[in-house]
Amino acid sequence: MPSSSVGGLVLAGRPEADTLRTRLVWLTVFRTVATSLSLVAVAARLFLQPIEEPSRADMLSFAVIGLVYVFTLVYGLMLRGGRGVDRMAAVVQVAGDLVVASMLVFLTGVGDSPFTFTYLLAVIGASILLDGRGALVAAGAGAVAYTLLLMAVKYGWMEPPLGIAPLSRQRILFLLISNLLAFFLMAVLAGYLSRQLSAAGGQLSEREADLQKLDTLQRQILACMPSGLITSDAAGVVTFVNRAASAILALEPRLAPGTLVEAVLPGALGPDARLRRREMTVQTTAGMRTLGLTVTGLEGPGGGGTLIVFQDLTELRRIEEDLKRADRLAALGTLSAQLAHEIRNPLAAMRGSAQLLVQEPGTTDPTSAKLVEILLRESDRLSKLVDDFLRFARPPPPSLQRLELEVLVAETVDMLRVDPIAQEVQVEMILAPVRVPVDPDQLRQVLINVLRNAFQAAGRGGQVRVTLEVEEEELALLRIWDSAGSIPVADLSRIFEPFFSTREGGTGLGLSTAYSIVRAHGGNIRVRSSPQEGTEFLIQLPLRG
Incomplete structure (x- = not known):
């Protein structure tokens, strides 16, 4: 089965661009939701404060979150248009998340900032887009950025808007060890989960592809099989009709919902329907059809359903009848020829004798003349009948x-x-x-x-x-x-x-x-x-x- 990879991870059955696009879309949706909630929270805090006392840090945080929100919406529109789906776009996304996290941490007090967890969100995003190694790189970049922020504040290179309590060497060491350890542990855990999720997704894609192939094969078999096939539920309502069944029974391509088997095949579900294969005659819009029928019960909830498989035996029975008729005609033809020959000779003698009586001198009796006339007429009728028998028994070969x-x-x-x-x-x-x-x-x-x-x-x-x-x-x-x-x-x-x-x-x-x-x-x-x-x-x- 074809496979593709994203960040070194093999994904069975899915093109790389489609997989990356899906991940970017979900990450963009997640970032949009998170940014929207943060924007609402900061806006509520600003509105709850007196108008003359807005916090500079809150205003800057509001501006940063709003800017991120705008860029997220713009990138979402780009994804919808099919642009920005490549590995560089994923790297830019992760780098942007790290920059935003650093800005929020700086604006809210660095060591005392409640937004340090945003670095962890950036690491999780990197694990989704760039796999485990990307998560480790993002954790390292976040660790460097956080360390630089602490050093800049410690030595007075930068001054947070909210100010910051004096940072001792012990506190800086604690903050670095605890946060950096959290970054790398999250990178390892997120990378592992990402690999497992990708592997499960690949297996699921393989199973889905196999199921689609099986479904396609099943539909092709049902469509191409020459026998008619009808299934019904426990109530006798038709649930499936294949192409051959529709052709044999001259049915519409789509049956009305709730159509009963009895309306399509009257008598098919009788008391002894499942005992043996049987034949039945059905009236269709195309005429009478003789069917060879087999009815089988299906297991399932609610008593299961019924499977009906049948073949159109109409033409076969006609051919059999033609052969039987031909055999009977051959036997009767032989008999007719023999009888005709046996009758023709004495009949010719009788007619000849009657003609001699008519021509005999002195035969003037009216009664005798009438009887001879009847004898001649009936002998002619019998002769014509014998000719018909012979024509039937031994018809001359056609001159085409x-x-x-x-x-x-x-x-x-x-x-x-x-x-x-x-x-x-x-x-x-x-x-x-x-x-x-x-x-x-x-x-x-x-x-x-x-x-x-x-x-x-x-x-x-x-x-x-x-x-x-x-x-x-x-x-x-x-x-x-x-x-x-x-x-x-x-x-x-x-x-x-x-x-x-x-x-x-x-x-x-x-x-x-x-x-x-x-x-x-x-x-x-x-x-x-x-x-x-x-x-x-x-x-x-x-x-x-």
Whole structure:
């Protein structure tokens, strides 16, 4: 981890200039408070004295304190502007403190001065700004200044304003020994405490940096994990939702305060929620979602909370359903082909025999002629049904041509608009230009099957909407929507199965044939339906063949 030093002291994780600036700011604040209190005290003393008897020493002390106060404010403004942050500024600060202390001691009687302790404040300030060695230097400078003051007063070189009692050799020796010892002991103690404080600050900075890294890593993990994650307190109020959970459940980026888990995941916190992993279906603004859910209790005060981790299994379940449907269609297709072949041969013989009866001379019985006509008509119907079975069971491979899909869709819709089933049905088309490789005849059959179902379901006064768009330059998305929404939920999984129809008289081969054709093109077809939202068929076709 990077480190820096101030006065020889190593500080982990903090630049030297920032550390020195912080120390100067705190020392300036401390000096401002102390100077303000001293200024108030001297001013109160002056105002309490009679006007005609102001003390000269008090006036000088007031002037010195006021001057220091002004300089402190000016330096504070300089620090705020980002100036005066260097080692020389710290030395000047300590030297200024020693000068002020010497002036106060001289003005208040030197040996009898109550302000001798200001030298100790200067030593403490030096230990903060310049470390232990700086404190020792400041103590030595203070000792020299105090000794010179005593000598100057002793030999009459300077005269304090308040005067001073005669100083004997013994008293001078006592004052020097006691005060100088105090200066150096304070320097040692302050230096030690400063080193300990700096070391503790460095360790704290390291721990803070580590915690910030861990917090950043945790946020990155929670933001990038593909699984949804929701936490709640003991009352079931949501406390955290990660990005994946918001995307899966189509939630707002910021939930309203006090949102309950039941409002986001209904049924997630049931009685047996914490017993096992389970699946549940949730209605979101983006549609139904199938979730694989795990609920875990969290320990904490007040009963702890709950951790909910879930994955979106909707697409996986759709793929599984498509595979199952493909397997079923393959098996049914094989069976249908075999049955169709077995039926076609005797059916052709029956129809040929009926035609011979019609052509037989002397067959004029009206009843026989009518029965032969019925036999021919029904055999033709069975033959068409067998052809449909064979087309479903073994659809010819698509002959791909790159064409404008929007043109093919518009032509098919216009062709079906004249069909009686489309009368009085409102049709809307929103078609983006898309070129895709498709078999036009086979895709037209798909469109006819799906559109006819939509027109029949919508009925008179209903609505049908056809939209065509491109998804990420990979798929063409063709949506056919009707306003009826008449397919029951239980039938949605069987809608593409052969021989399954919800309409009376339907063979159930139209949608199953459409499904086989779309799959042969490398695409997919899906459906969703509800009375509130209508029915929508989604046909996905690859843009590259």
